[in-house]
Amino acid sequence: MNAPSKFAGFALGLAAVFGIALGVGALIGPEPAEPAGHDEHEAVAPPTELPGGLMATDQGYTLELDQPNTQAAAQSTTSFRILDRTGAPVTQYVTSHDKDLHLIVVRRDMAAFQHVHPVLDTTGTWTVPLNLSRAGDYRVYADFTPASGSNLTLGADLRVAGNYDARALPGPKTTAQVDGYTVTLDGTVTPGTASQVKLSVSRDGRPVTDLQPYLGAYGHLVALRAADLAYLHVHPEGTPGDGVTVAGPGIDFVVNAPSSGDYRLFLDFQHEGVVRTAEFTVRVAQPDATVVTDDPATAPADHGTPGHGH
Known part of the structure; x- marks a missing residue:
């Protein structure tokens, strides 16, 4: 094959390869000319820290009730342990607000509330008498600081069998x-x-x-x-x-x-x-929230899209 023929064949092959590359590029999308700078990326907000008491386990510590189900009684002895990540009971705590551990017990409709301070024995078991005369589902909060950690509030459910007299949440008052x-x-x-x-x-x-x-x-x-x-x-x-x-x-x-x-x-x-x-x-409520009312005389003026009433 002479030189002009070789050159023409090479040019045709190059054009075919270039055309395929263009097709693939159209399917995949263009590559950026250079990596985007750090400031060019959209800022991502850090994850919001959960409020306390929603989890039984956090930061390697677990709240474990001995008896999560019990019968209604005016004097009910309740015991529990705080376990570390190895499953061993925690026995050393940092005193906070005059106590090593604060136990909050509230019925889920918030009609019964207790703030008590259990006694810790040498095995790492906390014990306290509770007034559980009103049946229902309770949330138990342990607020404490382990000697080798930071302050935590762990929560667990306590079910009290009996006649449950559920109450509506009282309205706001000052x-x-x-x-x-x-x-x-x-x-x-x-x-x-x-x-x-x-x-x-x-x-x-x-x-x-x-x-x-x-x-x-x-x-x-x-x-x-x-x-x-x-x-x-x-x-x-x-x-x-x-x-x-x-x-x-x-x-x-x-x-x-x-x-x-x-x-x-x-x-x-x-x-x-x-x-x-x-x-x-x-x-x-949010500071810009609009109060919703059924009384036209007291309803706020319409300034566009209404806010969420509470």
Whole structure:
């Protein structure tokens, strides 16, 4: 074959290969000229940390109830263990708010609440008497810090057999009555932010200014999300005896609500040697949420797409 013929054959072959490459490229899609820079990628938000109490196992630790099913009784001895990742009971804890472990027990309709402090034996078993006279499904929360770990709140279900008198969640109120005391809630809880609230205690219309320390503060607040009983992180402000924090009537807290919805707040406070619990329902909404009402006279003006009412 002469040179011109060889060249023509080579050119035809090259064209065929190039055409195939173009076809494949059209099917697969073009390759970027150069890798995208770090700043060019869409930012991905880190995963949101779950609220406490939704899991029985977290960070290698497990809450294990000895008897997750029991009968209704006014005095029911309950025992449990915190197991490490090897399955061994944890026996060493860090003291927090004057106790090595706080146990919160609440019926799922939140009509029965207890905050107690079990006793730990040498085998790693915690034991505590509970008032389980009201049948139903309960959520048990263990709030603790193991000696070799960080603070955790683990949750487990406790089923109490008997006649279950289910109750509807009480509506939101800013005052609560307990044993002749009135507790008033001030402040707005906003989802996704650290919200400051004040709970003020009075009796017979007079402010109580001699509250007694309880669990290292003048009050201890537990907050639960009604939809799934998620356990919120709540922090008291100030410390008794620090020269700044007064012994009432107001007790300041920082509440972190992860989402909108109804929440149940339980305030334990001590006065004249007795610990009492005031209970509130709080409705948490986004700041721009529009309140829905059936009364045209009180309905907000229409400014476009309505927000979600709560």
